[in-house]
Amino acid sequence: MPHALGFDSSTQSLSAVLLDLDTLRITHELSLPFGELTDYASPRGFLENLSDGQVHADPRLWVAALDVLVQRMKDAGWPLSGVTAISGSGQQHGSVYLKEGFAARLATLDPARPLGPQLEGIYSRATSPIWMDGTTSAECAEIAATLGGAEVVCARSGSVAVERFTGPQIRAFYKRDPQGYADTARIHLVSSFLCSLLIGADAPIDTGDGAGMNLMNLAAEDWDAGLLAATAPDLAAKLPPVSPASKPCGTVSAWLVQRFGFDPSCIVLPFSGDNPSSLVGMGAATPGRVVVSLGTSDTLFAAMTEPRTDPEGCGHVFGNPLGGYMTLACIRNGSLAREAFRDQLGADWSAFEAAGDADLPETATTIPFVADEITPKRPGGLSEADTSLATPQRVRAFLEGQAFNLLRQLEWMHLKPTELCLTGGASKNNGIARVFADVFGVPVSRLSVSNSAALGAAMRAAIAAGAPTEDLVKSLCASDSTIQPTDRGTPARYGNWLLALRAGA
Numbered sequence: 001m002p003h004a005l006g007f008d009s010s011t012q013s014l015s016a017v018l019l020d021l022d023t024l025r026i027t028h029e030l031s032l033p034f035g036e037l038t039d040y041a042s043p044r045g046f047l048e049n050l051s052d053g054q055v056h057a058d059p060r061l062w063v064a065a066l067d068v069l070v071q072r073m074k075d076a077g078w079p080l081s082g083v084t085a086i087s088g089s090g091q092q093h094g095s096v097y098l099k100e101g102f103a104a105r106l107a108t109l110d111p112a113r114p115l116g117p118q119l120e121g122i123y124s125r126a127t128s129p130i131w132m133d134g135t136t137s138a139e140c141a142e143i144a145a146t147l148g149g150a151e152v153v154c155a156r157s158g159s160v161a162v163e164r165f166t167g168p169q170i171r172a173f174y175k176r177d178p179q180g181y182a183d184t185a186r187i188h189l190v191s192s193f194l195c196s197l198l199i200g201a202d203a204p205i206d207t208g209d210g211a212g213m214n215l216m217n218l219a220a221e222d223w224d225a226g227l228l229a230a231t232a233p234d235l236a237a238k239l240p241p242v243s244p245a246s247k248p249c250g251t252v253s254a255w256l257v258q259r260f261g262f263d264p265s266c267i268v269l270p271f272s273g274d275n276p277s278s279l280v281g282m283g284a285a286t287p288g289r290v291v292v293s294l295g296t297s298d299t300l301f302a303a304m305t306e307p308r309t310d311p312e313g314c315g316h317v318f319g320n321p322l323g324g325y326m327t328l329a330c331i332r333n334g335s336l337a338r339e340a341f342r343d344q345l346g347a348d349w350s351a352f353e354a355a356g357d358a359d360l361p362e363t364a365t366t367i368p369f370v371a372d373e374i375t376p377k378r379p380g381g382l383s384e385a386d387t388s389l390a391t392p393q394r395v396r397a398f399l400e401g402q403a404f405n406l407l408r409q410l411e412w413m414h415l416k417p418t419e420l421c422l423t424g425g426a427s428k429n430n431g432i433a434r435v436f437a438d439v440f441g442v443p444v445s446r447l448s449v450s451n452s453a454a455l456g457a458a459m460r461a462a463i464a465a466g467a468p469t470e471d472l473v474k475s476l477c478a479s480d481s482t483i484q485p486t487d488r489g490t491p492a493r494y495g496n497w498l499l500a501l502r503a504g505a
């Protein structure tokens, strides 16, 4: 029975999902929380209490986790010899720094021994900066200045220079530890590093995760000589090539074959970032379905055919693993703001349920930024036009403000969705889902995919093995329930506010 396997190395765990290629169903799922690997002092997947607010992880943890998880899969009877294709995803932006000889080391691994000890001494930097590190503002400014402005970096790479992105992190390493940088022969992303471990050779960086580095030219889908030069010297030689995520980059290594019983002809596709992979896992890799994840922050992502970038410099554009591009907009005032507003009203979530059917006067607008906002860049401060309204109405105005701020992202993306797919904790609230349906003017569906990044990786592997994309989406990404829009989300209510935001007011 042929199977396709997907991994996801997230901030806090390594997960695997196995698909049966005959039924197109998930047959096995397993997750290893990094906190279980107690040798690495990383209960939440990263090193706590580093100096100066740096957030780094121990790359040896990711290596050990792969060995342990695959062993557990084997012990649990997963049909590993029937796996015909593998792919994976990793937390975006994190980077691994390796000395000369990394690929040679991978090519000569002893299947009788675990992976970790066989890679001792290969790291030119003991720790890996991850996406939560925000210590590179100076480097972002330097890169933008060299290129001629933030908007130039955005137009070329898909995002303005961002602290957590890999290019500014590489520049910070070069400045803080020039010798360590000089000793580095290869820089991998978390995704391409793990893929390298699977194929036993240097894996490429895919266009999805590559676009999260401020180093790749979005339109050319290759390294950008100007961005590289503005970041650090001799960088081109230290990076693996860029590849489309759909082009197989090798077969499983002899180490995996002999240690765990994989078939030597099993192909491996480049790993991608967790967000690009989730786009696939949510069935949104073809234009039409826009996904909004309502979590601590609210995130909107969608497939896009052209490499358009955000003129305000807030949104990001990455490669779409199934071809073309994808957008990602992150709103900081998500669930934390919803909770703060709920508490301010002395209400509970039933007021949010009731907000779905509340009617509002035309003048009832709320700017829903409790904390400083990054999309758009505005200081925090909740502003309600009418506090005399009933609680469900005030909640509705607040939720409409949140939904309109996401809706306006679709302008620079040039997207006209036919369906909005909501996910994340707050999406379960029917009132919240109703407001989003009304404001976007399209049906809202809710997906209960639990590990969309690992599932997306498994789906990419399945597609490479011949499974039709539409059949996979139908089988794995069907919505649980659909809410039709009413005409309550009148755009007139927020027209002026949107215009003011657009003018940068």
Ligand code: XUL
Residues within 6 Å of the ligand: 011, 090, 091, 092, 093, 131, 164, 212, 273, 274, 275
């Ligand atoms: C995206 C980002 C995070 C990481 C970790 O830009 O920083 O979503 O990918 O999940």
